[in-house]
Amino acid sequence: LSSALYLCRPDVGASAHLVIARDGELIQLVPFNVEAWHAGRSYYRGRAEFNHFSIGIELDNLGKLQRKGERFFAECGAEVMPSEVYADYANDKLTYWHKYTDAQVETLRQVCRLLISAYPIYHILHHSDITSRKLDPGPALPEITLESLLLGRSE
Known part of the structure; x- marks a missing residue:
């Protein structure tokens, strides 16, 4: 929404x-x-x-997320619960994304x-x-x- x-x-x-x-x-x-x-x-x-x-x-x-300690944040500043985070490891780099x-x-x-x-x-x-x-x-x-x-x- x-x-x-x-x-x-x-x-x-x-x-x-x-x-x-x-x-x-x-x-x-x-x-x-x-x-x-x-x-x-x-x-x-x-x-x-x-x-x-x-x-x-x-x-x-919320797209790509930033990890700060054990917490995850979207570009807009919204916090995303760890259960809603998708971790992707590609090109020798770990990134975090908001799950669909x-x-x-x-x-x-x-x-x-x-x-x-x-x-x-x-x-x-x-x-x-x-x-x-x-x-x-x-x-x-x-x-x-x-x-x-x-x-x-x-x-």
Whole structure:
């Protein structure tokens, strides 16, 4: 819910078609036939400016965390309980991320299945796939592929 409230602020200059709250609630902010401002300057496999032709789905999540002793904090200053922290070890470095909830991941899978049944979708991409400016969704989000959704399985 906090992500949806943030994106509705007039001073933010960003938007998304959908936001998935921590409890799995789905909030539509922009109709699918209207361009949302979720990707910014973006590029992938020869295509640029993804706002023009993609559907933006945001998940309410605090992203990459900083560890201070035994406590974890988001960039905004919010403290995250250790039970909600995902630790990732990659490239010889340990990083910490806010976990996505099971309800969010299940809602995301359901939404993606509905969207691929209604639209010609060829890729499911993360912000970090299309721009170096963004880290999200980060390693805490389980892999969701077009193939797994078409075959109806969870990964």
